[in-house]
Amino acid sequence: MVTLSGCGIGSGGSDDPDSSSGSQNVVDEQQLAIELSGDTRYRADQRVSLAYVLSGDSVSGASVSYQGPVELIHDPIAQTLKADAVPPGVYTVTLTAKADKYIAEATLELFIDANFGGQYVSSDELKILTMGRGEISDATDSASTGDDSLAQQPQQRATIFWYVKADDSTAFIESLCTADITVDGDQAIGSGLCKQSVDGQKKVFTTLDVLVVYQDTGGVQLTYSFDGDGTSFDFSLNEIRDNYIATDLDLSGVYRSVLTEGLDYLLVSGVAGSEESMSAADDGSGIQRCSITGNLSRYDASFIAATEGDGSILKISDMVIDNCDLSSEAGYRIAVGEATGSNQSGLLSVLQSGISDSVTRFDIYAYRGADYTDPLSKLRYARVCFNGAPTSLAADYDVSEAMCESLSSGL
Numbered sequence: 364m365v366t367l368s369g370c371g372i373g374s375g376g377s378d379d380p381d382s383s384s385g386s387q388n389v390v391d392e393q394q395l396a397i398e399l400s401g402d403t404r405y406r407a408d409q410r411v412s413l414a415y416v417l418s419g420d421s422v423s424g425a426s427v428s429y430q431g432p433v434e435l436i437h438d439p440i441a442q443t444l445k446a447d448a449v450p451p452g453v454y455t456v457t458l459t460a461k462a463d464k465y466i467a468e469a470t471l472e473l474f475i476d477a478n479f480g481g482q483y484v485s486s487d488e489l490k491i492l493t494m495g496r497g498e499i500s501d502a503t504d505s506a507s508t509g510d511d512s513l514a515q516q517p518q519q520r521a522t523i524f525w526y527v528k529a530d531d532s533t534a535f536i537e538s539l540c541t542a543d544i545t546v547d548g549d550q551a552i553g554s555g556l557c558k559q560s561v562d563g564q565k566k567v568f569t570t571l572d573v574l575v576v577y578q579d580t581g582g583v584q585l586t587y588s589f590d591g592d593g594t595s596f597d598f599s600l601n602e603i604r605d606n607y608i609a610t611d612l613d614l615s616g617v618y619r620s621v622l623t624e625g626l627d628y629l630l631v632s633g634v635a636g637s638e639e640s641m642s643a644a645d646d647g648s649g650i651q652r653c654s655i656t657g658n659l660s661r662y663d664a665s666f667i668a669a670t671e672g673d674g675s676i677l678k679i680s681d682m683v684i685d686n687c688d689l690s691s692e693a694g695y696r697i698a699v700g701e702a703t704g705s706n707q708s709g710l711l712s713v714l715q716s717g718i719s720d721s722v723t724r725f726d727i728y729a730y731r732g733a734d735y736t737d738p739l740s741k742l743r744y745a746r747v748c749f750n751g752a753p754t755s756l757a758a759d760y761d762v763s764e765a766m767c768e769s770l771s772s773g774l
Contacts, residue, residue, distance in 0.1 A: 388466040395419040397427070397460040399469035401444075404499055404517040406478045407451050411435065413444040415458055415469065425462035431455060431473070451477040451549040451577060476519045476546040477577035480662070480676060482712060483600035489534075490598050492525040492585060493712045493728065494575075495676055496662040497546045519546040523553075523575070524710060524728040525585065526698070526741060535560075536698040541730050541739050542573040542587070549577040556738050557589070560697050565690070567738060568592060608713045610664045610674035611635040614723065617644070617748035617770045619760045620653065621724070622695060626687075627654040629744050632774045635661060635674070641682075644770050653689075653702065653742070655727070657682030659711060675713045682707040682729055690737070702740035704731040714743075721749035722756055 401413035413435070417425055429437040432454045434446040444456065454473040459466065480496035497519040520543065527538040542555030553573045558565055569590040576584040581602045588595040613634055620626040627646055633639035639661075643654030660678045687702040689695035709728040723746040730739045747757040748767035757767065 387464060388461075389464045390467070391419075391465055392467070393419060394421045395425060395460055395462050395465040395467045397458055397467045397469045399456070399458055399471055401471075402499075402517070403471055404474040404476065404519060405449070406476055406497060406499075406519065408448055408478045411444075411446045411449055411473070411475075413456065413471075413473075415442050415444075417442070417460055419462075419465070419467075421462040421465050423462075425460050428459045428461075430457040430459075449473070449475045451475050453548060474517075475548070477549045477551075479521065479523075479546060479551060479575060479577065479583065481673060482603045482675065483583055484603055485598055485600050487530070489528045489530055490525065490585075490600060491528075492523065492583070492598075492600050493676065493710060493726070495522045495678065495710050497521040497551075498662070520544065521546060521551070522708075522710065522730075523555075523573075524730075524739075524741070533694065535694050535696075536741070539697050539739060539741055540570060540587075541728070542570060544573060544575060551575040556733060557587075558697055558700065558737065558739065565696060565700060565737065567736070569733075608673060608675035610661065612674050612713065612723075614639065614659075614677075614713075614725075615749070615774060616721070616723070616746045616754075617762075617767065617774075618725075618744035619747045619756075619762065621743045621745050622699065623689070623692065625650070626652050628770055629655055630770070630773055631659070633659070639677075641679075642773065643685075644773055651686050653687035654685045655682065655742075657707070677711040677713075679707075679709045679711055679727065679729070682709060684729060684740075687740075699740045699742060701735075701737040702729060702731075702742070704729075704735060707731050709739075721746060721754050 396418045397415055399415045405411050427439055432449050434449045435444045437444055452475055456473050457470045459468045479494045481494060483492040499517050499519045522543055524541045526536045528534045529537050538557055538559040540557035542553045544551040544553030555570045555573060557568045557570050570587045571590050573587040578584060583600050585598045585600060614631050615634060616631060618629040625648060628644040630642045630644055639659040641655055641657045643656060657679050658681050683705045684702045689699040690701050707729045709730050712726045715724045725744055727742045732738060745756050746754055747760055747762040748771055751768055751771040753762055753764055753767050
């Protein structure tokens with residue numbers, strides 16, 4: 364949040380009742396001053412709220428005019444500027460106060476970022492992008508961003524994952540990538556890692572110049588290149604609009620991996636608004652395989668005014684994956700690979716949520732770090748038990764009512 368006070372000679376705003384006056388303007392802070400305050404960076408679906416205060420000996424007769432984005436509504440009684448949403452961009456907000464011959468002015472720059480969070484798919488359905496919701500951090504310095512123009516501004520940052528499937532009957536994942544991005548207006552920039560199948564072998568690349576550009580259609584354009592390789596990529600992706608998930612979706616229950624047999628069950632406990640976590644349960648073989656533990660947290664949707672909050676993306680922290688090496692299986696060499704590791708982070712992306720039968724499917728994206736020879740993975744799960752009873756998917760995985768009762772006792 365910033366607080367700006369100022370005085371200066373202004374030309375008057377579009378709602379200035381004295382804009383045609385030819386009188387001499389006098390700057391005197393003892394007589395008239397104006398102070399403008401509020402956060403300077405918002406998401407495009409977020410309610411914008413600024414406030415101002417007048418002071419000085421001549422304040423009782425002052426009028427205030429406003430210049431800036433048309434979406435902001437100036438309330439001179441409440442001394443506020445508010446909007447349910449403002450399109451992405453950088454705007455100059457100027458307030459000019461006048462009282463007799465005295466004038467004062469306050470100006471700030473308002474940064475509105477596109478809300479990229481969600482899931483996107485290419486027209487051929489071979490490229491899938493999952494973007495965590497952007498979260499606005501405190502102001503930073505240019506050394507941490509490498510960009511002087513972003514210094515001392517609050518930053519909206521997000522984590523993204525994307526993958527590319529083979530264009531053949533197998534549809535195996537051939538490339539799996541992640542990047543940390545900083546959102547600025549209608550685009551986001553960053554860097555990260557990709558692991559890719561090259562001549563049947565896994566190879567890890569550093570991704571440079573990751574750029575996500577918001578499109579008027581609601582989709583995005585994703586471009587990136589491999590460091591040292593020179594290979595560049597450019598994808599056009601459309602938002603998956605039929606995948607709205609309520610922010611309070613109950614994810615608790617017992618989940619089964621849809622990838623291959625013999626992997627541990629995944630138990631999700633807790634409900635929205637409280638602590639939610641993941642734990643593992645043996646599949647009955649006595650051999651622990653791809654057991655996952657971790658904490659889940661939902662993105663804050665309380666500030667969203669222009670759209671419905673979407674609960675399809677959750678953050679995962681403190682994730683531990685044990686004994687999970689599927690690198691010998693062709694279908695999962697890139698998608699999963701050697702997923703074992705502690706202190707992993709990532710995203711949970713809900714793909715489907717049924718209403719009547721509690722069917723839920725989700726992907727878990729896990730990032731271990733650049734120090735690992737296999738730095739990231741994607742695993743998919745389906746809910747087979749909910750509230751201690753089998754879902755309609757349970758029979759597909761040979762999960763009985765008795766098994767649900769036993770497994771659910773651990774929740």
